[in-house]
Amino acid sequence: MERLKSDLESLGKIGKDPKGGVSRPALSEPDIEARLYVIEKMKEAKLKVYVDQGGNIIGLREGKVKEPFITTGSHIDTVLNGGMFDGALGVLGGLEAIRELNEDRVQTKLPIALVVFTDEEGNAFMPFAGSKYFAGLIDKSTLHAVEGKYEKISFGNALERFLKRSNAGVIERFSSTILSHLELHVEQGPILEVERKQIGVVTGIVGVHRIWMNFNGKQAHAGTTPMNMRSDPMISASATVTKVREIVLGRGKDLVGTVGYFQVSPNVVNVIAGSVRIGIDIRSLSRNDMLEVGKEVIDYARNVSEKEGVRLNYETYIENPAMCDETIVKTIEESVIQLGYQYMKMPSRAVHDSQVMSEITKIGMIFVPSKGGISHAPDEWTDFEDAYKGVEVLKLTLLKLAGS
Template sequence: MNKELNVSNLEQRDQTAASERAQDHVQHDRLQSVIAELATFGGRSDGGVSRETLTDPDLQARRYLIDLARSRGCSVTIDDCANLFFRRPGTSDLPPVLTGSHADTQPVGGKLDGAYGVLAGLEVIAALNDAGIKTLRPVEVVAWTNEEGCRFGPGAMGSSAFVDPSCLPAYRNSVDAKGVRFGDALELALEAVPDVPRRPMAEPMSACVELHIEQGPVLERALVPLGVVTGIQSVRWYRIQVTGTAGHAGTMPMDERVDAMAAAVGLAQQLYAYQAVEAGEKLRLTLGRWQVSPNSINTIPGAVEFTVDVRSVDEQVLVQFEAALKQITQAYSWAGKIEFESIFSRPPTHFPAAMLALIERACTRASSRASLAAPLRMTSGAFHDAMYLAEHCPTAMIFVPSKGGVSHNAAEETAPQELFLGVQALAYAVTSLANA
């Protein structure tokens, strides 16, 4: 028994040593170089990046990633949703450890959102190569398709379809603002990489770790370089349709109007008041998309449609909000019509305790060796591909700070040292999981 225990302890020490060596072989300048290179695909004069999914800049960026991965010894495959996988072999054929994120951006985005996670994964591959580390399990880096959802809806198409391939047929019928079908854009993307073999979807993964910029101000305000993400908050989306009567702006008396905009504004004020008085910081409320008809400067609006996005770490808070939304819309007194419907609902994601403990060890070593503050446990307020992977395998996330909390913006920025520390933490975690 003692001999078996000693062998087990020795193996544990070897695994820890490998994780530390991988962490210590991450290269700051190499990481910064590829971040700058990828940002040229769809790069803007203001420093931002416009690389919406499956556009020409995105297809060019994909080719860059394929070539970069191959230069680091990876094999490359692609699935039916055009998700790209870059694989470093292990000493066994056990299910791999997955890391990565997405390379598509908002119409005016930054160079880090999503792209950082993909390039971080490829830097982990390079660090493992430099350190001469062989892992038991393969390590795969993924670039998911259409995480942003700004060209084709919904977002996170690639990761959700990978986990549940039955989603893909409906996704293929999604149409962008120019009338292009996602399915047609997908076929063009697949045809653009004839040298990349196709692979099945929903393949087993042993674990997944996603590294991402925070996209909020919490870490920066706390002066903490690394965040251990405990989960992703719950979200619900609604569409509210307000129907009145269009009329002439100059001839219709104010007290005789059935003005859809006036009613919509009144509803919005009540919703904001509910958030402020009843929920406070427990609820995040956004009325994000407005459509007015006929949208003419001298016509009383006959119809207004707007969306409601509510998020909370507590699902019960959203249950209460929906009840309040029903009450507010039903009780609103006017001559027109108000309807609302739920268009999306996602429960909270909670990452496993064992994964959180590993991420905390990885982040603690990276930050302590840089003489910086210990990592902070926090919840993600934004969607990430990790929320779907959490249904497929043990999953976790690491955050690095966003300056000013800014993201989805050309001004998006994270200090180079913090980006470096994030990859160091990722390298430790991925290597540990790949040897388990």
């Protein structure tokens, strides 16, 4: 456990934010420093290390046969002023599991690959940039042309900046067959802690349906414009915000809906707004449920806007839900029971690289508790003892899947 603790603490110091958290946007200078740290640790663990054209770091541990591979891993990029465990535990926990296999002198039948995916958070370039490239869902030229959000630099140029400092091998794409992918992660929610469970066995990862709505009215004086002569986008936008909650609660299903983004222009107290933009986030394990709720919200926003004389336009983004493989879920369960830990089956309500990996292979996820359910914040915390329990489950599950 001490080695894992040391790695997490060391990585957590890279990109330390003055506000108290960690800021490592993908392929930024802090992220590159973190990547170099991980590559060095991989090499110390006798892994053959490569970087592909999606910026993904891939550490290979040989098996008795050349393929198929069992992969594990996560990401080390963070949101701005985020926490030190999100993603990092999946990478460093996977590394620790492999180191212990080495120390136990276990040669698995199947080879194992530890993968560090690029820009899972999407703050720097695009969500799941690395895993989408790894899975073949985006081509090199398209990805390399994406312009940065955090820095004014293309993905391709940012990657080249990293490759010049990396002493890993460079490959176009990982081309070997992958039998299954496992990801260890902090829960990022309060359920395991509240239920007093040490391990969460993930059954599926929710999808996300995001709707960005622009309500355009007529900017005017707040005092001199009669109430019946206004085109006020704040009215239709505010009504839509409350309607999202009403629709989701009325469904009575395992859905969540949030309006976490609200931008008003000109945002002045004595001016009727000219435009309002809101961001809606709908999540479910059912794609159909997400789409139905989204349609209902859009229809409502369109109707209320017409009544207010407001113009509505919108764009949508969908990340499909992914179910974990039943055999892998059962294997994780067996590992937890063998180790004697308390566990529960649960969905992941946050999105992960494993979601993308489900497009090309079978997936499984292991959760450990998050203190207070806090994540994406400086106060994000998981006790190191709990984190190491997750590593033990990951190690045993890797052994079962890779064979000996």
